[in-house]
């Protein structure tokens with residue numbers, strides 16, 4: 189497994205990380221499978237795991253199944269958003285008050301069974317009705333208290349770039365993949381200037397091109413629409429499409445880690461095999477960027 193620096197934190201992270209959102213879906217994934225996924229990731233050299241207070245049982249599972257292996261991995265979680273269950277229904281709470289932020293981080297420490305977290309990020313940036321200054325100060329306070337070594341935000345687009353330019357953050361999580369290359373112009377320049385780590389969510393765009401019908405909702409529906417006009421197979425040539433997509437993301441020199449979400453140990457093994465230090469040839473990279481610009485930016 190190739191490793192890369194996470195900005196100027198001094199941490200070296202596996203270029204393929206594990207996105208632990210899906211393992212939090214308690215009803216859908218048996219606990220034995222969650223345990224196997226987490227251990228498989230560590231056994232195969234993944235040393236970066238991304239979770240969040242909002243990801244169901246994800247933090248609890250990590251605490252239970254692999255916190256005894258903590259010296260083998262770097263743990264990033266998120267606060268600001270969390271979930272509650274009311275009358276059997278999942279409800280997302282957005283709480284960017286200083287008190288809410290600190291309480292959520294403290295609860296994460298307990299669920300994860302870790303006194304000191306490695307990275308805590310805002311799940312998105314505070315909303316217009318929030319006191320943004322007070323929110324960022326609370327996040328930084330968690331660092332000063334020693335609850336987390338580093339802080340960051342998970343946010344795409346110009347608002348993400350503005351927050352990272354303004355606050356002393358260590359890392360930013362955002363979307364960058366073959367179908368969503370906007371970060372090239374919007375986010376990477378700020379991260380380079382600030383020497384921040386780049387944690388890439390949705391690095392294979394949820395492999396939406398495999399779906400025969402447009403899924404509901406913009407989270408999957410937007411990427412699916414883009415996939416319908418993008419010449420993925422033509423650009424990939426003989427390479428399997430998931431491999432091509434992951435190699436594209438990893439070919440960006442400023443990516444620190446691509447956190448692929450999965451609940452399947454075999455998929456972890458397949459993804460890890462792609463970390464062989466081979467970037468896509470320049471000619472294919474340029475054609476892929478050109479295809480994106482022509483379709484989605486002109």
Ligand SMILES: NC(=O)c1ccc[n+]([C@@H]2O[C@H](COP(=O)([O-])OP(=O)(O)OC[C@H]3O[C@@H](n4cnc5c(N)ncnc54)[C@H](OP(=O)(O)O)[C@@H]3O)[C@@H](O)[C@H]2O)c1
Pocket residue numbers: 206207208209210238239311342361388389390391392393394395430447448449450451452454455456458459
């Ligand atoms: N707002 C935020 O902060 C935010 C938003 C979205 C995501 N995230 C984070 O980013 C992580 C990754 O994003 P994501 O999961 O949405 O997108 P993704 O990593 O691009 O795609 C995940 C999907 O790809 C499939 N997959 C993975 N490896 C595969 C393989 N080798 N072959 C076939 N299918 C494969 C997985 O299904 P299988 O389970 O079948 O492998 C899963 O459905 C999340 O887990 C989460 O930690 C954060």
